[in-house]
Amino acid sequence: MKFLTAALAFLTFCSTAYAGERQPIATFDWAVTETLSMLDIGPLGVTQLETYNEWADNGLIAYDAIELGFGPMPNLELMSHLNPALIIGGLTPLNEKLSHIAPTENISLFPITGDPWQAVHDFTLALAARLGHQKDAKRLILESEQQLARLNHKLSADQAPLLIIQFRDDRHVWIYGENSLFQGILDQLGLTNAWNKPTNHVGVSTVSIDELPAIEGRLVVLKSPHYTASIGDRLNRGGLWQALLRVRGGKTVYLPVNYWTLGGLPSAMRFAETLVETLEDT
Missing domain, CATH: 3.40.50.1980 (Nitrogenase molybdenum iron protein domain)
Incomplete structure:
Protein backbone atom coordinates (compact mmCIF):
# COMPACT_ATOMS: atom_id res chain seq x y z
CA MET A 1 0.00 0.00 0.00
CA LYS A 2 1.39 3.42 -0.98
CA PHE A 3 -0.05 5.13 2.09
CA LEU A 4 2.02 2.90 4.34
CA THR A 5 5.16 4.89 3.55
CA ALA A 6 3.72 7.99 5.17
CA ALA A 7 2.13 5.93 7.93
CA LEU A 8 5.40 4.25 8.81
CA ALA A 9 7.17 7.59 8.92
CA PHE A 10 4.67 8.91 11.45
CA LEU A 11 4.73 5.73 13.52
CA THR A 12 8.51 5.51 13.44
CA PHE A 13 8.65 8.93 15.06
CA CYS A 14 6.15 7.84 17.71
CA SER A 15 7.95 4.56 18.35
CA THR A 16 11.32 6.20 18.88
CA ALA A 17 10.14 9.30 20.71
CA TYR A 18 10.80 7.95 24.18
CA ALA A 19 14.51 7.78 23.44
CA GLY A 20 14.66 11.51 24.06
CA GLU A 21 14.07 13.64 27.11
CA ARG A 22 13.50 11.84 30.41
CA GLN A 23 11.52 13.84 32.95
CA PRO A 24 10.65 12.99 36.58
CA ILE A 25 6.95 12.51 35.82
CA ALA A 26 4.73 9.72 37.09
CA THR A 27 1.50 9.02 35.28
CA PHE A 28 -1.58 6.85 35.82
CA ASP A 29 -3.15 7.48 32.42
CA TRP A 30 -2.03 5.64 29.31
CA ALA A 31 -3.36 8.33 26.98
CA VAL A 32 -1.15 10.79 28.88
CA THR A 33 1.83 8.45 28.81
CA GLU A 34 1.79 7.66 25.10
CA THR A 35 1.27 11.34 24.32
CA LEU A 36 4.30 12.22 26.44
CA SER A 37 6.36 9.68 24.54
CA MET A 38 5.12 11.09 21.24
CA LEU A 39 6.35 14.48 22.45
CA ASP A 40 9.80 13.01 23.08
CA ILE A 41 9.26 12.96 26.84
CA GLY A 42 9.98 9.72 28.65
CA PRO A 43 8.06 9.52 31.94
CA LEU A 44 9.90 8.20 34.96
CA GLY A 45 7.14 5.85 36.13
CA VAL A 46 3.93 4.41 34.69
CA THR A 47 1.23 2.25 36.26
CA GLN A 48 0.54 -1.11 34.58
CA LEU A 49 3.17 -0.50 31.91
CA GLU A 50 3.58 -4.20 31.18
CA THR A 51 -0.16 -4.55 30.61
CA TYR A 52 -0.17 -1.64 28.18
CA ASN A 53 2.76 -2.93 26.16
CA GLU A 54 1.25 -6.42 26.05
CA TRP A 55 -2.01 -4.97 24.76
CA ALA A 56 -0.79 -2.35 22.34
CA ASP A 57 2.47 -4.03 21.27
CA ASN A 58 3.56 -0.84 19.58
CA GLY A 59 6.47 0.60 21.53
CA LEU A 60 4.74 3.94 22.02
CA ILE A 61 5.63 3.96 25.71
CA ALA A 62 9.19 3.61 26.96
CA TYR A 63 9.94 0.08 28.11
CA ASP A 64 12.54 1.38 30.52
CA ALA A 65 10.04 3.42 32.52
CA ILE A 66 9.52 2.09 36.02
CA GLU A 67 6.43 0.01 36.70
CA LEU A 68 4.38 1.68 39.45
CA GLY A 69 1.92 -1.14 40.03
CA PHE A 70 -1.84 -1.45 39.60
CA GLY A 71 -3.49 1.84 38.56
CA PRO A 72 -6.10 2.22 41.34
CA MET A 73 -3.59 0.99 43.96
CA PRO A 74 -0.12 2.19 42.95
CA ASN A 75 3.00 1.46 44.95
CA LEU A 76 3.11 4.67 46.96
CA GLU A 77 6.30 3.67 48.76
CA LEU A 78 8.10 3.21 45.46
CA MET A 79 6.75 6.52 44.20
CA SER A 80 8.02 8.31 47.30
CA HIS A 81 11.43 6.76 46.74
CA LEU A 82 11.45 7.89 43.08
CA ASN A 83 10.54 11.42 44.15
CA PRO A 84 8.79 12.57 40.93
CA ALA A 85 8.41 16.28 40.29
CA LEU A 86 4.87 15.87 38.89
CA ILE A 87 2.10 13.26 38.92
CA ILE A 88 -0.43 13.31 36.06
CA GLY A 89 -3.61 11.26 35.89
CA GLY A 90 -7.30 11.27 36.68
CA LEU A 91 -7.10 9.60 40.08
CA THR A 92 -9.15 11.96 42.22
CA PRO A 93 -9.68 9.47 45.10
CA LEU A 94 -5.90 9.14 45.44
CA ASN A 95 -4.97 12.77 44.95
CA GLU A 96 -4.72 13.55 48.67
CA LYS A 97 -2.18 10.76 49.21
CA LEU A 98 -0.36 11.52 46.00
CA SER A 99 -0.10 15.22 46.78
CA HIS A 100 2.16 14.34 49.71
CA ILE A 101 4.59 12.85 47.18
CA ALA A 102 4.46 15.46 44.41
CA PRO A 103 2.14 18.02 42.80
CA THR A 104 -0.73 16.28 41.03
CA GLU A 105 -2.63 17.38 37.93
CA ASN A 106 -5.70 15.86 36.32
CA ILE A 107 -5.05 16.22 32.59
CA SER A 108 -7.22 13.59 30.95
CA LEU A 109 -8.88 12.94 27.61
CA PHE A 110 -11.87 11.12 29.05
CA PRO A 111 -14.73 11.62 29.35
CA ILE A 112 -14.94 13.11 25.86
CA THR A 113 -17.52 15.85 25.47
CA GLY A 114 -18.30 17.53 22.17
CA ASP A 115 -16.38 16.72 19.01
CA PRO A 116 -14.06 13.72 19.69
CA TRP A 117 -11.28 14.77 17.32
CA GLN A 118 -11.28 18.27 18.77
CA ALA A 119 -11.10 16.69 22.24
CA VAL A 120 -7.96 14.76 21.21
CA HIS A 121 -6.54 17.98 19.75
CA ASP A 122 -7.26 19.97 22.93
CA PHE A 123 -5.99 17.24 25.25
CA THR A 124 -2.72 16.94 23.34
CA LEU A 125 -2.15 20.70 23.39
CA ALA A 126 -3.07 21.01 27.07
CA LEU A 127 -0.58 18.34 28.08
CA ALA A 128 2.10 19.80 25.82
CA ALA A 129 1.51 23.31 27.17
CA ARG A 130 1.97 22.10 30.74
CA LEU A 131 5.44 20.86 29.83
CA GLY A 132 6.48 23.53 27.34
CA HIS A 133 6.13 21.42 24.18
CA GLN A 134 3.33 23.28 22.40
CA LYS A 135 5.33 23.69 19.18
CA ASP A 136 5.99 19.94 18.93
CA ALA A 137 2.34 19.15 19.67
CA LYS A 138 1.05 21.51 16.98
CA ARG A 139 3.42 19.98 14.44
CA LEU A 140 2.38 16.43 15.29
CA ILE A 141 -1.32 17.29 15.16
CA LEU A 142 -0.81 18.87 11.74
CA GLU A 143 1.08 15.80 10.50
CA SER A 144 -1.70 13.58 11.83
CA GLU A 145 -4.39 15.56 10.03
CA GLN A 146 -2.40 15.46 6.80
CA GLN A 147 -2.07 11.68 7.17
CA LEU A 148 -5.81 11.34 7.85
CA ALA A 149 -6.54 13.32 4.68
CA ARG A 150 -4.35 10.91 2.71
CA LEU A 151 -6.09 7.92 4.28
CA ASN A 152 -9.48 9.43 3.51
CA HIS A 153 -8.64 9.52 -0.20
CA LYS A 154 -7.81 5.79 -0.10
CA LEU A 155 -11.37 4.84 0.82
CA SER A 156 -14.19 4.40 -1.65
CA ALA A 157 -17.11 6.77 -1.31
Whole structure:
Protein backbone atom coordinates (compact mmCIF):
# COMPACT_ATOMS: atom_id res chain seq x y z
CA MET A 1 0.00 0.00 0.00
CA LYS A 2 1.39 3.42 -0.98
CA PHE A 3 -0.05 5.13 2.09
CA LEU A 4 2.02 2.90 4.34
CA THR A 5 5.16 4.89 3.55
CA ALA A 6 3.72 7.99 5.17
CA ALA A 7 2.13 5.93 7.93
CA LEU A 8 5.40 4.25 8.81
CA ALA A 9 7.17 7.59 8.92
CA PHE A 10 4.67 8.91 11.45
CA LEU A 11 4.73 5.73 13.52
CA THR A 12 8.51 5.51 13.44
CA PHE A 13 8.65 8.93 15.06
CA CYS A 14 6.15 7.84 17.71
CA SER A 15 7.95 4.56 18.35
CA THR A 16 11.32 6.20 18.88
CA ALA A 17 10.14 9.30 20.71
CA TYR A 18 10.80 7.95 24.18
CA ALA A 19 14.51 7.78 23.44
CA GLY A 20 14.66 11.51 24.06
CA GLU A 21 14.07 13.64 27.11
CA ARG A 22 13.50 11.84 30.41
CA GLN A 23 11.52 13.84 32.95
CA PRO A 24 10.65 12.99 36.58
CA ILE A 25 6.95 12.51 35.82
CA ALA A 26 4.73 9.72 37.09
CA THR A 27 1.50 9.02 35.28
CA PHE A 28 -1.58 6.85 35.82
CA ASP A 29 -3.15 7.48 32.42
CA TRP A 30 -2.03 5.64 29.31
CA ALA A 31 -3.36 8.33 26.98
CA VAL A 32 -1.15 10.79 28.88
CA THR A 33 1.83 8.45 28.81
CA GLU A 34 1.79 7.66 25.10
CA THR A 35 1.27 11.34 24.32
CA LEU A 36 4.30 12.22 26.44
CA SER A 37 6.36 9.68 24.54
CA MET A 38 5.12 11.09 21.24
CA LEU A 39 6.35 14.48 22.45
CA ASP A 40 9.80 13.01 23.08
CA ILE A 41 9.26 12.96 26.84
CA GLY A 42 9.98 9.72 28.65
CA PRO A 43 8.06 9.52 31.94
CA LEU A 44 9.90 8.20 34.96
CA GLY A 45 7.14 5.85 36.13
CA VAL A 46 3.93 4.41 34.69
CA THR A 47 1.23 2.25 36.26
CA GLN A 48 0.54 -1.11 34.58
CA LEU A 49 3.17 -0.50 31.91
CA GLU A 50 3.58 -4.20 31.18
CA THR A 51 -0.16 -4.55 30.61
CA TYR A 52 -0.17 -1.64 28.18
CA ASN A 53 2.76 -2.93 26.16
CA GLU A 54 1.25 -6.42 26.05
CA TRP A 55 -2.01 -4.97 24.76
CA ALA A 56 -0.79 -2.35 22.34
CA ASP A 57 2.47 -4.03 21.27
CA ASN A 58 3.56 -0.84 19.58
CA GLY A 59 6.47 0.60 21.53
CA LEU A 60 4.74 3.94 22.02
CA ILE A 61 5.63 3.96 25.71
CA ALA A 62 9.19 3.61 26.96
CA TYR A 63 9.94 0.08 28.11
CA ASP A 64 12.54 1.38 30.52
CA ALA A 65 10.04 3.42 32.52
CA ILE A 66 9.52 2.09 36.02
CA GLU A 67 6.43 0.01 36.70
CA LEU A 68 4.38 1.68 39.45
CA GLY A 69 1.92 -1.14 40.03
CA PHE A 70 -1.84 -1.45 39.60
CA GLY A 71 -3.49 1.84 38.56
CA PRO A 72 -6.10 2.22 41.34
CA MET A 73 -3.59 0.99 43.96
CA PRO A 74 -0.12 2.19 42.95
CA ASN A 75 3.00 1.46 44.95
CA LEU A 76 3.11 4.67 46.96
CA GLU A 77 6.30 3.67 48.76
CA LEU A 78 8.10 3.21 45.46
CA MET A 79 6.75 6.52 44.20
CA SER A 80 8.02 8.31 47.30
CA HIS A 81 11.43 6.76 46.74
CA LEU A 82 11.45 7.89 43.08
CA ASN A 83 10.54 11.42 44.15
CA PRO A 84 8.79 12.57 40.93
CA ALA A 85 8.41 16.28 40.29
CA LEU A 86 4.87 15.87 38.89
CA ILE A 87 2.10 13.26 38.92
CA ILE A 88 -0.43 13.31 36.06
CA GLY A 89 -3.61 11.26 35.89
CA GLY A 90 -7.30 11.27 36.68
CA LEU A 91 -7.10 9.60 40.08
CA THR A 92 -9.15 11.96 42.22
CA PRO A 93 -9.68 9.47 45.10
CA LEU A 94 -5.90 9.14 45.44
CA ASN A 95 -4.97 12.77 44.95
CA GLU A 96 -4.72 13.55 48.67
CA LYS A 97 -2.18 10.76 49.21
CA LEU A 98 -0.36 11.52 46.00
CA SER A 99 -0.10 15.22 46.78
CA HIS A 100 2.16 14.34 49.71
CA ILE A 101 4.59 12.85 47.18
CA ALA A 102 4.46 15.46 44.41
CA PRO A 103 2.14 18.02 42.80
CA THR A 104 -0.73 16.28 41.03
CA GLU A 105 -2.63 17.38 37.93
CA ASN A 106 -5.70 15.86 36.32
CA ILE A 107 -5.05 16.22 32.59
CA SER A 108 -7.22 13.59 30.95
CA LEU A 109 -8.88 12.94 27.61
CA PHE A 110 -11.87 11.12 29.05
CA PRO A 111 -14.73 11.62 29.35
CA ILE A 112 -14.94 13.11 25.86
CA THR A 113 -17.52 15.85 25.47
CA GLY A 114 -18.30 17.53 22.17
CA ASP A 115 -16.38 16.72 19.01
CA PRO A 116 -14.06 13.72 19.69
CA TRP A 117 -11.28 14.77 17.32
CA GLN A 118 -11.28 18.27 18.77
CA ALA A 119 -11.10 16.69 22.24
CA VAL A 120 -7.96 14.76 21.21
CA HIS A 121 -6.54 17.98 19.75
CA ASP A 122 -7.26 19.97 22.93
CA PHE A 123 -5.99 17.24 25.25
CA THR A 124 -2.72 16.94 23.34
CA LEU A 125 -2.15 20.70 23.39
CA ALA A 126 -3.07 21.01 27.07
CA LEU A 127 -0.58 18.34 28.08
CA ALA A 128 2.10 19.80 25.82
CA ALA A 129 1.51 23.31 27.17
CA ARG A 130 1.97 22.10 30.74
CA LEU A 131 5.44 20.86 29.83
CA GLY A 132 6.48 23.53 27.34
CA HIS A 133 6.13 21.42 24.18
CA GLN A 134 3.33 23.28 22.40
CA LYS A 135 5.33 23.69 19.18
CA ASP A 136 5.99 19.94 18.93
CA ALA A 137 2.34 19.15 19.67
CA LYS A 138 1.05 21.51 16.98
CA ARG A 139 3.42 19.98 14.44
CA LEU A 140 2.38 16.43 15.29
CA ILE A 141 -1.32 17.29 15.16
CA LEU A 142 -0.81 18.87 11.74
CA GLU A 143 1.08 15.80 10.50
CA SER A 144 -1.70 13.58 11.83
CA GLU A 145 -4.39 15.56 10.03
CA GLN A 146 -2.40 15.46 6.80
CA GLN A 147 -2.07 11.68 7.17
CA LEU A 148 -5.81 11.34 7.85
CA ALA A 149 -6.54 13.32 4.68
CA ARG A 150 -4.35 10.91 2.71
CA LEU A 151 -6.09 7.92 4.28
CA ASN A 152 -9.48 9.43 3.51
CA HIS A 153 -8.64 9.52 -0.20
CA LYS A 154 -7.81 5.79 -0.10
CA LEU A 155 -11.37 4.84 0.82
CA SER A 156 -14.19 4.40 -1.65
CA ALA A 157 -17.11 6.77 -1.31
CA ASP A 158 -19.66 3.99 -0.75
CA GLN A 159 -18.42 2.65 2.58
CA ALA A 160 -21.21 1.19 4.70
CA PRO A 161 -21.70 2.44 8.28
CA LEU A 162 -19.36 0.59 10.66
CA LEU A 163 -20.32 -1.15 13.90
CA ILE A 164 -17.09 -1.36 15.90
CA ILE A 165 -17.16 -4.03 18.60
CA GLN A 166 -14.76 -5.52 21.12
CA PHE A 167 -15.56 -8.79 22.90
CA ARG A 168 -15.78 -8.79 26.70
CA ASP A 169 -16.50 -12.53 26.70
CA ASP A 170 -18.05 -14.93 24.18
CA ARG A 171 -21.57 -13.56 24.83
CA HIS A 172 -21.08 -9.80 25.29
CA VAL A 173 -19.39 -7.01 23.36
CA TRP A 174 -18.50 -3.37 23.82
CA ILE A 175 -19.71 -1.16 20.99
CA TYR A 176 -17.86 2.12 20.43
CA GLY A 177 -20.11 5.15 20.12
CA GLU A 178 -20.11 8.87 19.48
CA ASN A 179 -18.01 9.95 22.47
CA SER A 180 -15.24 7.38 21.90
CA LEU A 181 -11.71 7.87 20.62
CA PHE A 182 -12.67 5.97 17.47
CA GLN A 183 -15.54 8.32 16.62
CA GLY A 184 -13.08 11.14 16.05
CA ILE A 185 -11.18 9.02 13.54
CA LEU A 186 -14.35 7.90 11.74
CA ASP A 187 -15.34 11.55 11.38
CA GLN A 188 -11.95 12.50 9.96
CA LEU A 189 -12.07 9.60 7.49
CA GLY A 190 -15.59 10.42 6.33
CA LEU A 191 -16.95 7.15 7.72
CA THR A 192 -20.24 6.65 9.56
CA ASN A 193 -20.61 5.01 12.96
CA ALA A 194 -23.59 2.64 12.91
CA TRP A 195 -24.02 2.95 16.70
CA ASN A 196 -25.87 6.03 17.93
CA LYS A 197 -27.21 4.85 21.29
CA PRO A 198 -26.08 6.09 24.72
CA THR A 199 -22.63 5.06 25.93
CA ASN A 200 -20.65 5.25 29.15
CA HIS A 201 -17.97 7.81 30.07
CA VAL A 202 -15.39 6.27 27.72
CA GLY A 203 -17.77 5.96 24.78
CA VAL A 204 -18.79 2.30 24.86
CA SER A 205 -22.05 0.38 25.31
CA THR A 206 -22.28 -3.22 26.53
CA VAL A 207 -24.50 -5.37 24.32
CA SER A 208 -25.31 -9.08 24.11
CA ILE A 209 -24.22 -10.67 20.84
CA ASP A 210 -27.82 -11.84 20.42
CA GLU A 211 -28.68 -8.22 19.65
CA LEU A 212 -26.11 -7.79 16.88
CA PRO A 213 -28.15 -9.19 13.95
CA ALA A 214 -30.72 -6.42 14.38
CA ILE A 215 -28.15 -3.61 14.25
CA GLU A 216 -27.46 -2.15 10.83
CA GLY A 217 -23.90 -1.63 9.63
CA ARG A 218 -20.79 -3.53 8.67
CA LEU A 219 -19.36 -5.40 11.64
CA VAL A 220 -15.79 -4.49 12.66
CA VAL A 221 -14.40 -6.89 15.29
CA LEU A 222 -11.36 -5.69 17.23
CA LYS A 223 -8.92 -8.58 17.58
CA SER A 224 -7.53 -7.55 20.94
CA PRO A 225 -5.04 -9.73 22.86
CA HIS A 226 -8.00 -10.91 24.98
CA TYR A 227 -9.87 -11.93 21.81
CA THR A 228 -6.86 -13.69 20.31
CA ALA A 229 -5.90 -15.54 23.49
CA SER A 230 -9.23 -16.75 24.79
CA ILE A 231 -12.32 -15.74 22.82
CA GLY A 232 -11.65 -16.18 19.11
CA ASP A 233 -11.29 -19.97 19.19
CA ARG A 234 -14.43 -20.38 21.28
CA LEU A 235 -16.41 -18.23 18.86
CA ASN A 236 -15.12 -20.11 15.83
CA ARG A 237 -16.05 -23.45 17.41
CA GLY A 238 -19.43 -22.27 18.66
CA GLY A 239 -22.50 -22.38 16.49
CA LEU A 240 -24.12 -19.23 17.88
CA TRP A 241 -21.55 -16.76 16.58
CA GLN A 242 -21.41 -18.41 13.18
CA ALA A 243 -25.21 -18.37 12.98
CA LEU A 244 -25.28 -14.69 13.91
CA LEU A 245 -22.76 -13.88 11.19
CA ARG A 246 -24.91 -15.70 8.63
CA VAL A 247 -27.98 -13.77 9.75
CA ARG A 248 -26.14 -10.46 9.40
CA GLY A 249 -24.87 -11.27 5.93
CA GLY A 250 -22.12 -9.29 4.24
CA LYS A 251 -18.44 -9.23 5.18
CA THR A 252 -17.27 -8.99 8.75
CA VAL A 253 -14.00 -7.10 9.25
CA TYR A 254 -11.49 -8.39 11.81
CA LEU A 255 -9.24 -5.52 12.82
CA PRO A 256 -5.85 -6.16 14.46
CA VAL A 257 -5.33 -4.22 17.67
CA ASN A 258 -1.91 -2.61 18.02
CA TYR A 259 -3.12 0.45 19.88
CA TRP A 260 -4.87 1.28 23.15
CA THR A 261 -8.62 1.78 22.65
CA LEU A 262 -8.65 4.51 25.32
CA GLY A 263 -5.40 6.08 24.22
CA GLY A 264 -4.47 9.47 22.80
CA LEU A 265 -3.29 10.72 19.43
CA PRO A 266 -0.74 7.90 18.83
CA SER A 267 -3.38 5.18 19.36
CA ALA A 268 -5.93 7.12 17.33
CA MET A 269 -3.56 7.28 14.37
CA ARG A 270 -2.59 3.63 14.63
CA PHE A 271 -6.31 2.73 14.63
CA ALA A 272 -6.90 4.91 11.56
CA GLU A 273 -4.07 3.35 9.60
CA THR A 274 -5.02 -0.20 10.54
CA LEU A 275 -8.69 0.42 9.74
CA VAL A 276 -8.05 1.87 6.28
CA GLU A 277 -5.57 -0.87 5.37
CA THR A 278 -8.05 -3.53 6.45
CA LEU A 279 -11.00 -1.96 4.62
CA GLU A 280 -8.92 -1.69 1.46
CA ASP A 281 -8.06 -5.39 1.64
CA THR A 282 -11.66 -6.62 2.16
